Amino acid sequence: MDDAQESRSIRTDLSGHVVKTVGYLFIGLFSLCCLLPFILVLGTSFTSETAIKKFGFNFWPREFSTFAYKIVFENPDIIVGSYLVTIGITAVGTALGLFLVAMTGYALQRPDFEYRNKISFFIYFTTLFTGGLVPFYLLITQYLSLKDNYLAVLLPGLMSPFLIIMMKSFVRSIPHAITESAKIDGAGDFTIFLRLILPMTTPALATIGLFIALGYWNEWYNSMLFLSPDMKYRPLQLFLYNEITRADFIRNSAAASNVPLRDVPLESMKMATAIVATGPVIMFYPFVQRYFIKGITVGAVKG
Amino acid sequence: MKTATHASAAGPVKPVRSRFKRFWNNKTLMLMCVPAILFFIVFAYLPMPGLYLAFINYNYSDGIFKSLFVGFDNFKFLVMTGDLWRLTLNTVLYNLAFILLGNVLQIVVAVFLNELRLKWFKKVSQTLMFLPHFISAVLIGLIAYNILSYDYGLLNGILTALGFEPVKVYSNASVWPFIIVLTFLWQSTGYGSIVYFAAIMGLDNEIIEASEIDGANALQRIRYIVLPWLKPTFIILLLFSLGGVLRGNFGLFFNLVGANNTALYATTDIIETYVFRALMTNFNFSIGSAVSLYQSVFGFIVVITANWLVKKFSPENSLF
Numbered sequence: 001m002d003d004a005q006e007s008r009s010i011r012t013d014l015s016g017h018v019v020k021t022v023g024y025l026f027i028g029l030f031s032l033c034c035l036l037p038f039i040l041v042l043g044t045s046f047t048s049e050t051a052i053k054k055f056g057f058n059f060w061p062r063e064f065s066t067f068a069y070k071i072v073f074e075n076p077d078i079i080v081g082s083y084l085v086t087i088g089i090t091a092v093g094t095a096l097g098l099f100l101v102a103m104t105g106y107a108l109q110r111p112d113f114e115y116r117n118k119i120s121f122f123i124y125f126t127t128l129f130t131g132g133l134v135p136f137y138l139l140i141t142q143y144l145s146l147k148d149n150y151l152a153v154l155l156p157g158l159m160s161p162f163l164i165i166m167m168k169s170f171v172r173s174i175p176h177a178i179t180e181s182a183k184i185d186g187a188g189d190f191t192i193f194l195r196l197i198l199p200m201t202t203p204a205l206a207t208i209g210l211f212i213a214l215g216y217w218n219e220w221y222n223s224m225l226f227l228s229p230d231m232k233y234r235p236l237q238l239f240l241y242n243e244i245t246r247a248d249f250i251r252n253s254a255a256a257s258n259v260p261l262r263d264v265p266l267e268s269m270k271m272a273t274a275i276v277a278t279g280p281v282i283m284f285y286p287f288v289q290r291y292f293i294k295g296i297t298v299g300a301v302k303g
Numbered sequence: 304m305k306t307a308t309h310a311s312a313a314g315p316v317k318p319v320r321s322r323f324k325r326f327w328n329n330k331t332l333m334l335m336c337v338p339a340i341l342f343f344i345v346f347a348y349l350p351m352p353g354l355y356l357a358f359i360n361y362n363y364s365d366g367i368f369k370s371l372f373v374g375f376d377n378f379k380f381l382v383m384t385g386d387l388w389r390l391t392l393n394t395v396l397y398n399l400a401f402i403l404l405g406n407v408l409q410i411v412v413a414v415f416l417n418e419l420r421l422k423w424f425k426k427v428s429q430t431l432m433f434l435p436h437f438i439s440a441v442l443i444g445l446i447a448y449n450i451l452s453y454d455y456g457l458l459n460g461i462l463t464a465l466g467f468e469p470v471k472v473y474s475n476a477s478v479w480p481f482i483i484v485l486t487f488l489w490q491s492t493g494y495g496s497i498v499y500f501a502a503i504m505g506l507d508n509e510i511i512e513a514s515e516i517d518g519a520n521a522l523q524r525i526r527y528i529v530l531p532w533l534k535p536t537f538i539i540l541l542l543f544s545l546g547g548v549l550r551g552n553f554g555l556f557f558n559l560v561g562a563n564n565t566a567l568y569a570t571t572d573i574i575e576t577y578v579f580r581a582l583m584t585n586f587n588f589s590i591g592s593a594v595s596l597y598q599s600v601f602g603f604i605v606v607i608t609a610n611w612l613v614k615k616f617s618p619e620n621s622l623f
Contacts, residue, residue, distance in 0.1 A: 016521040023415035024424070030412065031431035034493060037446040038434065040457060044449065056460040057449050104339040107332040114329045119336050126347035129603050132595025133578045134588050135353020136346075143349075159342050189331035218439035221554060225583075241441045244448075245562070267455060274445050278438055285437045286430050296494065297501040 038282070045069070045271035052267045068268035072276060079276065081233035089154050089235060090216040097158040098209045102201070104159070105167025106193050111176055120168075127161050140226055152226035153235060157215055163208055169298050170204030171197065207295040210288055217281055236277040243273045354599070356592035363586075377593035386577070387597065394551045394573040400484050401491075401552075402544045408492045410533060413499035414525055432493025444558025447486060473561075476570045483559060483571065487552070502536045503529060538616055546609035549602040551575040574598050 036059070044057045048065035055062050073079060104123075108116045146152035174197065182192045198205070220237035227234055229242045247266040285292075326333070357377055359370040381387040412432070419425050435443075450457045451472040459469035472478060506529065514524055551573035560571045563584070574594055581591030 013520045015523075019415075019418050019521040019525070020420075023418045024421075027412065027415050027419065027428045027432075028424075030492070031428040033489065034431045034434050037449065040449050041442075041446060052455055056455040057452070057457050058460070100338050100342070103335045107335040110332060113332045114325055115333065115336075119340065123339065123343055126343050128606055129351070129599050130347065130595075131350025131353050132592060132599060133575075134356060134582050134591040134595060135350035137582055138353060138588075139346075139350050144345075156346050159339060164339065190335065193335065214437065218437075220439055220441050237439045237441050240439075240445075244441070244445060270445060271449070274442050278442055281437055282434070285433070289430060289433055292433070292494075293497050293501075296497050 041271045041274055045268055045275050047268055049265040049268055057267075065265075065268070068265045068272035069276075071265060071269050072272045078232065079239075082236050082239045085150065085233045086217060086236040089150060089219075090213050093154050093157055093216045094209050094213040097163075097212045098205060101159055101163045101167050101208055101212075102198065102205060103193060105164050106171050106197050107189075108164070109168045109171040110179065110189075123161050123164060137225060147226055148228055148231060149226070150235075153216075153219055153222045156222055157212070157219060163211060166211075166295060166298055167204065167208055170201055170207075174200055203291070203294065206288075207291040207298075210291050211295055214281070214292075240273050240277045244270050354592055354596045356589050357596045359589060361587075361589040361592075373589075377589050378597070381590065381593060381597075387594070389569075390572060390574045390577050390594065391549070393570070394575075395548055397480070397483065397551070397573060398544075398548045400480075401487050402541060402548075404484065404488060405491055405495060406537060406541060406544075408488055409496040410499050410530075410537065412492055412496040413503055413533075414529055416496070416500055417503045417529070418521065418525075429493070432496070434493070435490040436494035440554030440558045443486065443490065443555065444561075447482070447559050451482070473564065474566045476567045479560070479567055479571050483556065486559060487555060490555075498540065499533055499536060502533055506532050535617060539613060542609045542613045542616070546606035547602070548605055549574065549598050553579065 039059050040057060043059045043061055044052065045068055046064055046066065047058065047061040048063040048067065051061065051063035051065075107113055108120050110116065140152050140156075141147045144152075146155075178196065178200075179192055182196055183189075187195070218237060219235060220241055223235045223238035224241060227238055229238075229246075234242065247270050251266055353367075356367065358372060358374060359367070360373045360376070361367070362370045365371075378387075416425060416429070448456070453459060453469060453471050453473065456472075458472070463469055472482070510528060511524065514528055519527070553573075553575035556571060556573055556576050557579065560567050560576070578591045578594050581587045581594070
């Protein structure tokens, strides 16, 4: 062992140094590029509007100001309400979606389930062929009458073929003998799933649950399609999107009509709203990223 | 032929009973799948017949069944105006750039990460590189605005500080392919590199050690051991993503470009953004559906082809 160690250190040649140096530089710079835009948004959110007008957006506030946050929280009712809506949708959607994905994934992985291939294909086919946006929009708004209803955001996010396939690959690692011996002891299929399989797959459930939760927290597409900006309490990302477009609208129309803007800190306010809407995810994700890593390594190559 | 008639003659009584029995034995597992089946029926299968919209001249007051049937007129319109060709070209070219550059950059990151020895540096840099993956598309659009805005953007701040003229990015269509591809790489590289990094981790340490004893240097190790080891993963991921070459990343394009920045359509309009405008801005449901149907049919053909290639290359990874 010592010999190998030594011979390696002797052989650490020029190319090894070059690769390491370039590696540290490249990874370091790329990491910095990933971080800096967030500092830019954060810095701008704490910059006074006059400093923004004079110097533009900057990493470090030239004139420190919390005015934008005061405006965002001027009606605490609305921002707190938006938070509660997002938290509510995320909590309910994740709990329900996780249960359904796990249940389906387990059943479809049981080798003794007659129809597993047919149902698997039935689910998988929806990734191959879709009806597209227009029929989907008509379905939600006209046939299900879910316009301006939080269910229009909650329901479509419950499941996806990707997550069911991921659950199947997780369950595959549990020996079928466990299910079989429980069956011999007289346990029903649902009881086996609930009492035996669920507790054994907690890492998988954490991974899938986090995928669903992140999806709901960052959900803006269905919200934008089906919830109107006039709703008082909107999911956070829609709220952010509406604030951005509203600020652009106010600025453009003020510029067009030559009317001086009233003292709304439009630019910094957008950034403050973004920080408020994204903060929890950024603070939380370093602690759970290993689950996301597990998810992509399980689900990516092995379908 | 003989056995077939024989089976059908003896068949009627026995199979029905055993088929029922088989169903009865599977009833709980079947019930466990019912919510998912209903879910996909409602949200995925029910919209499919709606693509009939592509063949009519949809009129809101007449509804789907009374609107005028026009056959392939909507498709003819899309071909004549050149819209279909432009959308296809944009969608496919962007996706090819995403897939090729994305995978190459992911491999570079994974290989370099594997060479680094400082544990804390690896951990911190990985966490930072994942960060862009965890934020919503809306925030991505806002970040781009932070950098590119004509009046206050960081880019123009730097340019003017260096004595250059500020640039009007949001009205210059020719620079947007670079911006969109860069943003995509910024967002997806860190997270995407995990798959390659995990693959490198699966490389037998003894092979590396043997190569070192044989005197291979770092570059040779990467060139002759690590990269060939990643080749199958690369090819499979490539083929899989090629299957989705007609599917656009709506969130990225929509939030970067904005809902109605007509000046940039020539280089930034993809199938998804076009369909979205047909629905929400122009209320032309039939044209929107025609584009979606075209996308679904050709997308289907592309996936089947890609899967056929995967099957040839590595049967255990093919989807069906």
